[in-house]
Amino acid sequence: MDPIERLTTLFERFPGIGPRQAGRFVQFLLRSSPSVRRELVDSVQGLAHSVRQCPSCFRYHASESANCGLCANKNRDDSLLAVVASDADLFAIERSGTYNGRYFVLGGTVSLASEKMSGLRVAQLKKYVTSHKNLTEAVLAFPANPEGDATAIRIREELQEELPALKISMLGRGLSTGSELEYADADTLKNALDNRK
Numbered sequence: 435m436d437p438i439e440r441l442t443t444l445f446e447r448f449p450g451i452g453p454r455q456a457g458r459f460v461q462f463l464l465r466s467s468p469s470v471r472r473e474l475v476d477s478v479q480g481l482a483h484s485v486r487q488c489p490s491c492f493r494y495h496a497s498e499s500a501n502c503g504l505c506a507n508k509n510r511d512d513s514l515l516a517v518v519a520s521d522a523d524l525f526a527i528e529r530s531g532t533y534n535g536r537y538f539v540l541g542g543t544v545s546l547a548s549e550k551m552s553g554l555r556v557a558q559l560k561k562y563v564t565s566h567k568n569l570t571e572a573v574l575a576f577p578a579n580p581e582g583d584a585t586a587i588r589i590r591e592e593l594q595e596e597l598p599a600l601k602i603s604m605l606g607r608g609l610s611t612g613s614e615l616e617y618a619d620a621d622t623l624k625n626a627l628d629n630r631k
């Protein structure tokens with residue numbers, strides 16, 4: 435395949451990127467210096483060599499140790515666990531600077547078409563809540579959309595069955611419906627966390 439077409443096709447697979455944007459990325463790279471292209475290639479390869487998945491919260495990170503910096507941080511509140519759909523949502527909450535508990539990345543949301551939870555780390559989440567004895571509350575911090583709501587219902591059931599004593603809360607609806615956590619501003623997230631119920 436033509437190298438320009440090949441790279442355009444690759445960029446088109448990125449979330450939210452259409453053919454025209456993919457084409458613009460390739461044109462940008464064609465105009466860029468060899469050092470810029472080299473940096474891109476090295477960064478992509480670096481994902482394979484220096485990034486690992488945290489065995490506790492399951493987010494991707496680049497620290498030297500197995501556990502990520504957040505899980506290794508002894509100053510975080512062990513009694514609180516935010517269950518999020520994705521790494522991006524974790525970063526959004528972290529950026530808001532209003533949350534000091536622990537995290538668990540579920541790895542997605544329930545698909546409304548299939549209502550299946552396949553691919554989600556439900557078993558790992560259950561193991562987390564039963565093996566962390568200081569935990570008292572799980573905050574279900576899923577996107578404010580139908581998939582997020584469906585996920586919250588299912589995860590609440592699973593956790594209640596696993597550990598009836600665990601308090602389960604959800605983000606308050608300071609978040610407008612349909613909004614993705616990763617695009618919410620810090621004040622909105624702070625309100626949603628403060629008003630959890």
Ligand SMILES: [Zn+2]
Nearest residue numbers: 488491502505
């Ligand atoms: Zn971690």
